[in-house]
Amino acid sequence: MKQSRRAFLKNSTLTVAGMGLIHPNSFATPKFSANDKINIGLIGAKNKGFNILSHLMKTGQVNCLGICDVDKNILENRIADVRKEFGQIPKGYGDFRKLLENDEIDAVIIGTPDHWHCLMMVYACQAGKDVYVEKPLANSIAECNVMVDAANKYNSVVQVGQQQRSGEVWNSAMQHIHAGGIGEIKKVNVWANFPYGMGSGKVPDQPVPEELDYAFWQGPAAKRAYNPSHVHGSWRHFWDYGGGLMTDWGVHLLDMALWAKNISHEPRTVLASGANYNMDAYSRETYEVMDVNYPMDDYMIHWSHTAGIQTGPYDKAYGVEFIGDNGVILADRGDWSIRQGDKGESEQATKTAKEGFNFGGKSDMEIHVLDFLHCIRNRNATKCTVEMGRNVALYAHMGNIAVRSGTHMLDWNEVAGSFDGNKAANQFIIPNYDGPWELPKI
Structure with a gap:
């Protein structure tokens, strides 16, 4: 054989x-x-x-x-x-x-x-x-x-x-969190503020470039006239193709909030607000600003983003703040540190937590x-x-759905796979594929 x-x-x-x-x-x-x-x-x-x-x-x-x-x-x-x-x-x-x-x-x-x-x-x-x-x-x-x-x-x-x-920074931070280094975590604040979230400048529709198979590029999405602001690099700001900062950065950083408590269950309740303000000069559909809360029995995750800027809490454009009952960990892709009450950064505690945790300088x-x-x-x-990717994607998508549906509060029924009593939100669960493409059935 x-x-x-x-x-x-x-x-x-x-x-x-x-x-x-x-x-x-x-x-x-x-x-x-x-x-x-x-x-x-x-x-x-x-x-x-x-x-x-x-x-x-x-x-x-x-x-x-x-x-x-x-x-x-x-x-x-x-x-x-x-x-x-x-x-x-x-x-x-x-x-x-x-x-x-x-x-x-x-x-x-x-x-x-x-x-x-x-x-x-x-x-x-x-x-x-x-x-x-x-x-x-x-x-x-x-x-x-x-x-x-x-x-x-x-x-x-x-x-x-x-x-x-896979990264050294996040694995060492999680090891410290899971060992009880800052006590029981009650809340995690997550944010991502980037200029690109505004989308591209508005331009009129144009003929399809000769080198681009635009029909294939659109694929299962609804057909639109060709516009440079909708394709290479800018597509993520249109609902047919992406979910803006909420899904682009949300899946990275919300994943850390889930990992901190080893959460594998789907969202239960989602409360969200979002808005677009600078729409005259920019071409986009996704939200310029958003705030999303994911309350659980003993834990709260809070997401925030503001497009058009590149700063935020602690002078960081993005980050994750893990708040425990015995301290706080602040983390981004570059490093993490322990902060305890009004004492500021606990340098020795951070150094001790990281000792012996070295991935050889690999990214x-x-x-x-x-x-x-x-x-x-x-x-x-x-x-x-794929299960991890699915779980955090659901958290991010539901943030967008809460605002897009106009209901701002969602109760997700994990068994039914739908939002309880919310037709406006349920219409966003299944995409409307454009023919000849069909959503696969496994």
Whole structure:
């Protein structure tokens, strides 16, 4: 019987034990021959997708066999980049389904706008691929549910691009929190304030550029006339494609608030307000400012964002403040510190908490992609599973839904998978796919 590439890869290296908190030193690059390397395909190559591919290529453990993008200029440039930087010549594709037909490809990166994540991941799982999918997991609650079902049915390893789950800063902070370092946590404040949240400047609709397959770019989303402010980079400010700062940064930072209490349940009650003010000069639909509260029995998570600025509490544009009954931890991607009452920062306590917790200077992304490769070889759960990605995406999406529905307060019924007595909110659970695309049924 012919051995599958997936089984071959699993058998080609020793299992690394003790994967709870993963140290990069556990990932010493195996001395494989070229045939032992994991073959990767990239779908969506402009920015983040190519960044992920570059991190994977730098491990020396992968080959890039294919790149897919609906923009011919981007596709050609990225193929040239891979050839120049890594000495490989991947095949170019304009249709991701053709890339998935290549049986030599073991895993794919999905770096497209959010509205494509679900279809691409489901098709990839059905094709026997493992998947690294960018965050947020999907652009709707129903899509997130389908993606979890697909990963489980087809036994695909999935890493969601919430790389903070792998990083030294966040792991050491969580270790201290879970050990009771600041007592029982009562509340977490989370914020993200960035200029890009305003969207792009308004411009009139224009003819579709020759290099762009705009119909394919839109895919399952409602059809619109082409406008540069709706596509590359700016798409996340339109509901058909993304969820603004609430989902773009919310899934990263709300995930830390959930991790602090090891919360795996779905939201229960959501209270939110949001508004747009500067609409004359900017093209967007998502909210410029938002405040969202997620009350629980013994815990409160508070989210806030303001677009157009780049500062906030503690002079930080973004951050997470964990408030316990014996102190406060302030964290961002660069560092974390302990603050206790009016004593200011507790430098010695912070230093003590971090001792012996060193990931060798590797970035969150470096560790995250190494974890993905390890799990492909050994069929282990990743640091950010599809279930984790789904859970925090639901928190973020429900913040937006509370405001979009005009009801501002939601009660979620986890068993029914809907909002209790709220038709206005329930209409946002399932996306309205434009033909010929259909929401997959698993």
